[in-house]
Amino acid sequence: MARTKGYPEALEKKLKDQRFYREDSTPDFVNRIEKISRTMAHMCFQCGTCTGSCPSAPRSSYRIRKFMRRAVLGLENEALTDPDLWLCTTCYSCTDRCPRDIAPTDVIMAMRNIAFTHDIVPVNFLKTVQAIYKTGHGVPNNDVNRAAREKLGLTRDPPTTHMYPEYMPGIRKILDHYHMKENADRIVKEREG
Amino acid sequence: MSESKANHTFAFYLGCIAPNRYPGCESAAIKTCKKLGIDLVPLKGASCCPAPGAFGAIDLNVWYAMAARNLVLAEQMKMDIALLCNGCYKSIWEVNHKLKHNKDLRDGVNEVLKEIDMEYKGTCNVYHIAELLYNEKYVGVNKVRDSVVTPMTGARIAVHYGCHLTKPHKDREFEKSIMLNTEHPSWMEELVAAIGATPVEYRNKMQCCGAGGGVRGYDIVHSLDITNEKMINIMEAKADALTNICPFCQLQFDRGQIEIKEKFGISYDLPVLHFCELLGLAQGMSPQELGLDLHAISCEPFLQKVL
Numbered sequence: 001m002a003r004t005k006g007y008p009e010a011l012e013k014k015l016k017d018q019r020f021y022r023e024d025s026t027p028d029f030v031n032r033i034e035k036i037s038r039t040m041a042h043m044c045f046q047c048g049t050c051t052g053s054c055p056s057a058p059r060s061s062y063r064i065r066k067f068m069r070r071a072v073l074g075l076e077n078e079a080l081t082d083p084d085l086w087l088c089t090t091c092y093s094c095t096d097r098c099p100r101d102i103a104p105t106d107v108i109m110a111m112r113n114i115a116f117t118h119d120i121v122p123v124n125f126l127k128t129v130q131a132i133y134k135t136g137h138g139v140p141n142n143d144v145n146r147a148a149r150e151k152l153g154l155t156r157d158p159p160t161t162h163m164y165p166e167y168m169p170g171i172r173k174i175l176d177h178y179h180m181k182e183n184a185d186r187i188v189k190e191r192e193g
Numbered sequence: 194m195s196e197s198k199a200n201h202t203f204a205f206y207l208g209c210i211a212p213n214r215y216p217g218c219e220s221a222a223i224k225t226c227k228k229l230g231i232d233l234v235p236l237k238g239a240s241c242c243p244a245p246g247a248f249g250a251i252d253l254n255v256w257y258a259m260a261a262r263n264l265v266l267a268e269q270m271k272m273d274i275a276l277l278c279n280g281c282y283k284s285i286w287e288v289n290h291k292l293k294h295n296k297d298l299r300d301g302v303n304e305v306l307k308e309i310d311m312e313y314k315g316t317c318n319v320y321h322i323a324e325l326l327y328n329e330k331y332v333g334v335n336k337v338r339d340s341v342v343t344p345m346t347g348a349r350i351a352v353h354y355g356c357h358l359t360k361p362h363k364d365r366e367f368e369k370s371i372m373l374n375t376e377h378p379s380w381m382e383e384l385v386a387a388i389g390a391t392p393v394e395y396r397n398k399m400q401c402c403g404a405g406g407g408v409r410g411y412d413i414v415h416s417l418d419i420t421n422e423k424m425i426n427i428m429e430a431k432a433d434a435l436t437n438i439c440p441f442c443q444l445q446f447d448r449g450q451i452e453i454k455e456k457f458g459i460s461y462d463l464p465v466l467h468f469c470e471l472l473g474l475a476q477g478m479s480p481q482e483l484g485l486d487l488h489a490i491s492c493e494p495f496l497q498k499v500l
Contacts, residue, residue, distance in 0.1 A: 036253060038295075055401045056408070059418050087415060089408045090246045091401035092360035096375050103361060112250040121251060124410030128247040132259075136240035138247065139209040149216045152484050158212035158219070159235035167238035170309035174262060177305050178255045 025074040033071050036110035039103040044068040050094035050104045062087040064094055064104050071107055080115040086122050119187055126184040133181045136161025136171055201331055203275035203320065204267040205233035206285060209241050210440035211277055217484020218440050221469040222277050222322055228340050228476055229332045231325060233275060239263050242284035245357065246406035249284075254301065260288035261302045264319075265311045273318045275325060277469060279439035280405070283357035286319040290364060321358050323438040323468060324367060327380050337387045342477040344389025345499045350471070351393050351432035352381040353423070353446070355439040356401050375399065384468065385436060388475035390499075395430035397423070402437075404445035414456060420449045424461050434464045434495045436471050443467055448489045464492040474499065 033041050050064040051057050057064070062084035070079040079085065088108045095103040115121060128138045135141075137160065146156040157163045161171065175181050211218045223233050241248075242260055249256040263285060267274045276282060292299045293315045302313055325331040359365060362375045372380050376399065382392035403409070403419025424446075427435055437443050447465040454460045465488065466474075473483045474496075485492045 055403065055419050055422075056415070060415060086250075086406075086411045087408060088406050089356075089401045089403060089416070089419070090249075090406035091356040093356075093399070093401070095361040096363075101363075105361075109249055109253065113252055116251045122407070122411045125247050125251055125407050127410070128244055128407075129251065132241050132243055132248075137209045137213060138241040138244045139213050141213045145213055145216065148484065148487050149212070152216050152220045152482070154212075154216055154220055158207050159237050160207055160212065160239045162212075164238045167240070170262065170311070171240055171259070173309050174258050174305055175255065177258075177308060178252055180252070180255055 022075075024077055026076040027074050029074040029076040029079075030071050032114060033107055033110040036113050037103065037106035039106045040100075041068065041071045041102060041107045043100045043102055044072060045100060047099060049097050049099060053093040053097050055091060055093070056087045056089060060084060060087050064088070064108065067108060067111065068102075068104055071111070076114075079111055080118060080120055085111060085115065121187065123188055123191055126188050129175070129180050129184040130188070133172060133175055133184075136168055200230050201325075202232040202234060202272060204236040204270050204272040206236045206239055206242075206263065206267070206274045206276040206281060208276065208278045208281040208440070209244075210444055214444060215440050215467065215484070215487065217470055217487055218277060218443070218467040221467065221473040221478070221483045224478060224482075225469050225472045225476055226275075226322065226325075229326070229336055231275070231331065234270075234272070236263070236266055236270070236274065238266055242281040244407075245280055245283040245287075246408075247410070250407055256284065257288050257292065257298060258302050258305045260284045261292060261306060261313045262309075262311060264289055264292075264317060265306065265313055267317045268314055271316075273320060275320050275322055277322045277438070277467070278441060279321070279355040279357040280441050282319070282321045286321075287364065289315070289317070289319050290366075321438065323358065323381065323384070324372070326384060326468075326472075327372065328367075334383050334387045337384060337472070341388050341475045343475055343500065345471070345475055346389050348390040348495065348499045349393045349431060349433045350385050350390045351395055351427045351430060351435045352385060352398070353402065353435055353437040353442055354378060354381060354399060355437060355442045356405060358438065381436075381438070381468070385471075388472060390471075393430045393432050395432070396426040402442040402445040402449075404441055404449075409445065413452065416445070417449055417453050417456060420445055421453055421457060421459065424450070424453070424463065427463065428461055432463065433498060434466055434471075434492075436466050436468050438468050440467060451489050462490055462494075464488070464490055464495040466492065
């Protein structure tokens with residue numbers, strides 16, 4: 001009679017042997033990704049709908065399906081050191097179309113989070129952090145815009161942290177809690193001298 | 194057209210690009226909503242949402258905490274949030290949704306917010322202004338149509354929906370299921386038709402503008418190439434103007450056209466207007482009042498056609 005529950009030991013052993021490990025692979029890479037992204041990355045069956053939906057794919061070597069495979073196989077170094085990791089525009093087309101209900105976009109975001117812990121991050125991302133630490137805005141106000149606002153009957157500075165800088169210490173405390181500013185400053189200094 | 198009595202009040206979350214690059218969007222949103230019975234009061238002390246691509250890519254936990262701080266400001270005002278940018282919607286709406294449904298995330302965020310004497314309770318809701326305009330519970334297409342004094346007759350207008358308002362659709366909770374079609378939605382076209390203009394269809398309408406995810410800062414040529422593809426498709430449909438509901442998309446299409454000209458040598462000169470600015474024109478406001486002269490691409494040819 002066929003067994004309905006569990007695998008025979010031999011099959012279990014065989015499956016274990018067939019798991020892909022290489023010297024440079026990190027078996028828990030996919031687990032860390034799943035913890036950060038809250039999506040079941042290991043369920044990917046490589047259909048390629050994600051790459052087919054991707055606006056970045058036709059104009060670069062960025063292939064999101066490849067990153068999904070790297071996640072499953074634990075190819076951490078290969079994934080994190082690939083400059084294409086930063087070409088995702090986070091349009092979520094792949095997430096909307098994934099037949100396995102995975103969010104490949106969130107997998108990319110998780111990989112970027114892990115890359116940051118290794119100081120792998122393009123400088124423009126850090127500049128945004130620095131701008132927010134300084135003014136509360138990623139895109140701060142300027143004098144040309146202040147004059148334009150005045151002409152429109154708006155306040156010269158918007159009623160955000162620009163007009164109420166007393167809110168800034170709170171924002172800085174949140175960023176400092178995660179050591180964002182010191183890490184951003186350190187990495188920018190290393191890159192730009 | 195008399196101004197109807199305000200019966201909905203929202204805390205108006207501004208974000209960064211609208212107040213600091215396209216102040217016309219900000220004033221257009223306040224004025225047009227006022228005419229439709231929605232009062233937008235400033236959310237004092239709000240910061241960057243923070244940018245979902247640029248900030249979320251570095252550390253999602255900081256993104257949750259920073260967005261939660263903005264949400265707490267609205268909770269303290271005992272108001273729901275209205276905003277006009279898809280990027281902000283992604284941060285503010287989605288973090289609100291995630292924190293409401295995941296206790297572990299909420300506890301983590303509150304631990305950090307405790308340091309600045311704040312607590313996220315999950316008592317406010319977040320809406321995009323486009324969503325309020327379309328939803329009959331707040332405004333609705335008919336009320337938008339009734340508010341028009343200068344119909345945009347004869348203007349062919351292409352719509353750019355942007356990404357983060359509707360995608361990923363499985364998370365979103367719009368009032369009308371029609372808004373959740375992310376392959377080929379048409380609710381923005383209904384709004385464009387309501388102000389008297391002719392909405393035009395174009396190839397690959399739902400494609401991204403190319404600015405998000407930090408790509409605009411990381412690789413501007415790659416980002417503009419995506420924009421250029423959209424521009425080709427829009428021009429093919431012989432549109433007089435492009436309307437959007439996201440100041441970041443607006444920046445990418447408006448200033449992006451100047452950059453495309455510099456980098457690729459192609460000029461389109463297609464006016465790009467936030468839907469609130471367009472609605473303001475239809476409600477009889479002057480282009481100066483809406484800050485249209487601040488756009489990188491001149492809106493003059495379009496204005497001559499419709500006014």
